[in-house]
Amino acid sequence: MKSHYPLVIIGAGPAGLAAATTASEHGIETALLDEQPAPGGQIYRNIESMPTQRAELLGSEYQRGEKLVQLMRSSNTHYFSDASVWSLNGQLELGVLHQGRAHLIHADQVIIAGGAQERPVPFPGWTLPGVMNAGAGQILLKQSGLVPSDGVVLAGSGPLLLLLAWQYLNAGVDVKAVLDVQPMSNWLRAAPYLPKALLAHHYITKGLRYKRDLKAAGVLTRHGVKDLRAIGGGHVQAVDYIHRNKLYSIKTPLLLTHFGVIPQTHLSRAASCAHEWNTAQQCWRPVNDVWGATDIKGISVAGDNAGIGGARTAEHNGRLAAFNAIHQMGHISQGERDKKAKKDLRWMKDELLIRPFLDAMFRPPSIMLTHPTDEEILCRCEEVTAGDIRKVLEEGHQTPNAVKFHTRCGMGPCQGRQCADSVAQLIAYETGTNPRDIEPYRVRPPVKPITIGQLAGMEQNSEE
Incomplete structure (x- = not known):
């Protein structure tokens, strides 16, 4: 890893892969930094070594990633796996932990393409062993071919829930129920x-096919579910819920939940990029133009990092950000950039036609976002409950950073990734304000774990 690259791309999902390939095709020396052991991101995870039968099970959208990875591999991109970015500032200096060694590198242009994360939504029993995010279940399926052996209940809202239920069904899993809380x-x-x-x-059409197959297989599907609860002692044993004013219970050793996804914003916030509240998607996102450019010169965002749009939209985002970076470095004119980007601009516009419908249809119920019981843990790292936060709010400390100071909420290993959204929603509700008026946690480096020894090693290497 060198100390300088003209272009650094963070994340090797669909946006990062498309951006890296585009830049390399134009002769730009490009570093692609990827936390995973192989390219593909979450959506195309393990695509290079995926057995044919499992790839067919995952569907055509997953198989689409094979070509993206092949194009990147055949380009001149400097691809670094096992590389996490623990720092990014407005001077385009990046702190990188690569295979256990810390580095500082500089770039002329940076494209953040770190993707999204599942929206954390606390509900009674969500911290019980045996309760997992649906994305974790899909990771196990893609990475190792592991599926639940004793059945599963899927609950929440969003297209991923339906897709995973369909994939499990085709893998022979006993899908006990799909509980839709929308x-x-x-x-x-x-x-x-x-x-x-x-x-x-x-x-x-694809979604309707999933529903049809699940119905034909006799999978119980309930819409408008309320009061979702995971029941158990040391492990989840059942799922309780209310449907049409009647209480139901399903025995299960595994509950997978999903409530949509939100952009990963830690790096863009660490770099002091401006962010805005997206009411339709109920989340914060970086302020950026159609090229992904932020208000910090040289820093762009692409893919779901810039706002949730899906894998195909992310491809177009990545290419647009790359074309603009190439232009900003003086390799092509603005007219050439616009001409090269014409198809991607049109295709991206077409792909986004469905997004307002999906955002409205799968919006999580506000009661789940704003009404956690006092006993529910919001910050899993520091075991801070909703009651703890309400007590601090009553004392007059009514911002996320003040709550963090008084409770340590958001100061654990995840640095607030799993609680920031829930805390902001709770504060907004309890104080009668809008979430867009709630300033998010401040983000400081390191945004990913790094040891003192690794930092010291970086200093020693620079002296040598």
């Missing part, structure tokens, strides 16, 4: 966006 009011909220969504009908 309120019926979401249908009314989404209806105005349906006509445009139908122009991206391939997404809707």
Whole structure:
């Protein structure tokens, strides 16, 4: 790893792969930094070594990633696996931990393409062993071919829930139930966006096929579920819920939940990029233009890092960010950039036609976001409950950073990734304000774990 690259791309998912390939094709020396052992990101995880039968099980959208990875591999991109970025500042200096060694590198342009994370939503029993994110279940399937042996209940809201249920069904898993918590009011909220969504009908057709197959297999599917609870002592044993004013219980050793995804913003916030509240997606996202450029010169965001749009949109985002970076470095004119980007701009616009419909349809119920019981743990790292936070709010400390100071909420190993959204929603509700007016946690380096020894080693290496 050198100390300087003209272009550094963070993340090797669809956006990062497309950006790296595009830049390399134009003769730009590019470093692609990836936390994973192999390229593909979460959506195309393990694509290079995936057995054919399992790839077919995961579907055509997953298989699409093989070509993206091949194109990157055949380019002149400097690809670094096992490389986590623990620092990024406005001077385009990056702290990187690569295979256990710390480095400082500089770039002329940086594209952040770190993707998204599942939205953490606390509910009674969500910290019990045996309760996991649906994304974790999909990682096990993609990475190792592991599936639940004793059945599973899937609960929450969002397209991933339906996809994973369908994948498990085809893998022979006993899918005990799919419990959809989206309120019926979401249908009314989404209806105005349906006509445009139908122009991206391939997404809707695929979703209807998943539903049809699950129904044909006799999988219990409930919509409008309320009061979701995981029940158990040392391990989840059952899932309780209310449907149409009646209490139900399903015995299960495994509950996988999903409530949509939100952008990973730690690096863009550490670099002091401006962020804005996205009401439709109920999350913070970096402020950026169509090229992904932020208000910090030389830093761009691409893919779900810039706002949730899906894998295909991320591809186009990545290429657009790369074209703009190439232009900013003086290798092509603005006119050449616009000409090269014409198809991706059009394709991205087409892909995004369905997004307003999906955002409205799968928006998590506000009661789950704003009404955790006092006993529910919001910060799993520091075991801070909603009651602890309410007590601090009553004392007059009514910002996330003040709550962090008084409770250590957000100061654990995840640096607030698993609690920031929940804390902000709770503060907004309890203080009668809008989430967009709640300043997020301040983010300081290191944004990823690094040891004192690794930092000291970096200093020693620079002296040598």
